[in-house]
Amino acid sequence: xxxxxxxxxxxxxxxxxxxxxxxxxxxxxxxxxxxxxxxxxxxxxxxxxxxxxxxx
Amino acid sequence: xxxxxxxxxxxxxxxxxxxxxxxxxxxxxxxxxxxxxxxxxxxxxxxxxxxxxxxxxxxxxxxxxxxxxxxxxxxxxxxxxxxxxxxxxxxxxxxxxxxxxxxxxxxxxxxxxxxxxxxxxxxxxxxxxxxxxxxxxxxxxxxxxxxxxxxxxxxxxxxxxxxxxxxxxxxxxxxxxxxxxxxxxxxxxxxxxxxxxxxxxxxxxxxxxxxxxxxxxxxxxxxxxxxxxxxxxxxxxxxxxxxxxxxxxxxxxxxxxxxxxxxxxxxxxxxxxxxxxxxxxxxxxxxxxxxxx
Numbered sequence: 001x002x003x004x005x006x007x008x009x010x011x012x013x014x015x016x017x018x019x020x021x022x023x024x025x026x027x028x029x030x031x032x033x034x035x036x037x038x039x040x041x042x043x044x045x046x047x048x049x050x051x052x053x054x055x056x
Numbered sequence: 057x058x059x060x061x062x063x064x065x066x067x068x069x070x071x072x073x074x075x076x077x078x079x080x081x082x083x084x085x086x087x088x089x090x091x092x093x094x095x096x097x098x099x100x101x102x103x104x105x106x107x108x109x110x111x112x113x114x115x116x117x118x119x120x121x122x123x124x125x126x127x128x129x130x131x132x133x134x135x136x137x138x139x140x141x142x143x144x145x146x147x148x149x150x151x152x153x154x155x156x157x158x159x160x161x162x163x164x165x166x167x168x169x170x171x172x173x174x175x176x177x178x179x180x181x182x183x184x185x186x187x188x189x190x191x192x193x194x195x196x197x198x199x200x201x202x203x204x205x206x207x208x209x210x211x212x213x214x215x216x217x218x219x220x221x222x223x224x225x226x227x228x229x230x231x232x233x234x235x236x237x238x239x240x241x242x243x244x245x246x247x248x249x250x251x252x253x254x255x256x257x258x259x260x261x262x263x264x265x266x267x268x269x270x271x272x273x274x275x276x277x278x279x280x281x282x283x284x285x286x287x288x289x290x291x292x293x294x295x296x297x298x299x300x301x302x303x304x305x306x307x308x309x310x311x312x313x314x315x316x317x318x319x320x321x322x323x324x325x326x327x328x329x330x331x332x333x334x335x336x337x338x339x340x341x342x343x344x345x346x347x348x349x
Contacts, residue, residue, distance in 0.1 A: 020074065022066035022088060035065070047065075052217075053116040055191020056292060056312040 004042040008032035015042050057340045058083040060101075060109035060131070062122050064090050068318040070112050072329040080333065089118050094125040108340040109133040110290075112314060116144045116189055119314055132343035134336070135289035135313045142286045143313035146188045146224055149286070156285035158278060159298075159307045162227040169209045172223035176205045182228040185209075188219055191312070192261035195220075198228065229309070232301040234258055236269055238293045239317050239328060241335040243283035245271055247326040249319070260319040268324045274304055282308045290332060291315060 003012045011029035019039040024047050027034055033047035059082055063070055077084055085102055087109075092101040103109070109126050111133060113119035123137040135143075142148045153160040164175040176183055176199060185197040185208060199205045212220045234252040237260070238245050248271050251264035258264040271279070279293045292315030295306045321328040 018071075018075070020066045020071055021086065022063055023071065024065060024067075051115060052194075053189055054114050055116065055194075056314050056316045 002042060004044050006030060006032060006034065007045055008034070013044065057107040057337065058085065058105050059336065059340065060085045060087050060103060060106045060126075061112055062087050062089055062109060062119075062126070062133075063112045063114070064088060064118060065114045067114070067316065069316045072318065072321065073110070073112070073332065076329040076333045077336075080337075089113060089122045094122065096128075098129065099125060103129060103131050106131050107344045108336060110336065111135060111140065114314070116191070116314075120144055132339070134339055135291070136287055139287035139289045139291075140313045143291070143311050144189060146186055146190075146310070147222070149311055152285040153282060153308055153311075156281055158281050158285060161229050161296075161307055161309050164225045166223045166225065167221065169213050169223075172209055172225060173205065175223070175225040177202070179225060179227050181205075184226045184228050185212075186224045186226060188222050188224050193257040193259040196257060198256050229296050229298065229307060231258075231296040231298075234264075234297075234301070235309075236271075236275070236295040236297070236306075237320065238271065238275070238279050238295065239315055239320055239332075240279050240283055240291050240293055241332065242288040243280035245276060245279055246317075246328055246331045247320055247324040248275075249323050260316075266319050266323045272304060275306055278306055278308055282311055286311050286313075289313065290335065292317075 002015045006013050006027040009030035013027050021036055021039055023036045025034045034044045035047040037043040037045050087101045092099055109131050111119050111123045120140050123133050123140050126133045127137050142152050147165055150163045166172040166175045182198050182200045187195045197208050234250045235258050236250055238248040248269040249266045250269045251258040251260050251266055253264040260266055282293050283291055292312035294310040295308050297303050298305045298307050317328045
């Protein structure tokens with residue numbers, strides 16, 4: 001398991017091994033939703049806000 | 057086979073699909089639709105040699121246009137843009153179901169507050185007001201009184217996007233605290249579950265409890281007809297039991313075209329992503345017979 005910094009609060013975010021680009025993670029410290037921009041090396045950014053037409 | 061995944065966010069559902077495809081050594085092209093342009097003559101996305109594209113866009117608007125463009129480029133895509141078009145819009149969904157003789161909740165559409173109020177009064181209270189585009193139970197309103205109806209209609213008129221001025225009014229179905237979600241591929245059920253809640257909205261996304269459900273022949277027949285009514289594909293068909301639990305009588309209230317299945321996969325014995333990938337392999341072979349397994 002690797003780690004990356006939360007772009008929102010700077011705390012370390014634990015990353016699981018099968019990290020997928022486009023996946024959303026929660027920062028365990030500040031609760032921010034984070035999008036995985038790159039898996040190797042890991043790069044995180046704050047995830048887009050919920051849009052009205054999202055769903056299934 | 058080489059399979060394209062149209063997406064803008066990878067949910068657990070997409071991870072389940074990706075893992076299953078990788079386990080079977082299929083080549084995957086992940087296409088983040090946010091990063092590309094789609095022109096009349098082609099796209100910046102790499103769609104070369106795709107045997108099949110799978111639309112998993114979280115955003116309905118992106119789903120509708122991206123699938124339309126891929127179809128334009130002669131890339132086989134599931135679900136088809138025609139299916140997406142019907143499923144994305146509750147009005148078209150209701151019309152398709154009714155037109156196919158599938159029982160669906162009685163619905164009226166009105167374009168002004170006054171006409172909507174007349175429709176609401178004709179149903180009586182409670183009845184339901186839904187956005188024509190939306191998911192996960194968002195912006196659904198159970199109208200318990202005339203004063204509540206007046207307030208919500210005014211809010212929609214004043215604050216709403218133009219789509220919220222298409223007032224979709226529906227009878228309230230007194231379901232037995234649960235509804236039924238069926239994931240189906242071209243009308244063939246993969247698995248089904250109930251979603252139970254004390255709240256009138258029982259969506260899994262709203263925290264409804266899920267449990268495996270065994271479909272009877274009546275429900276299976278409705279799922280097949282409902283799927284055909286919207287053009288088939290990988291669908292989430294939602295049913296409500298009319299007249300109480302296990303009454304054997306159903307109404308189909310919704311069909312979803314980018315169906316989420318992680319909750320279903322977690323409560324049934326069927327391997328849902330594996331069954332979906334079986335179906336994707338079949339679709340790819342139908343579309344491009346040279347597609348390798």
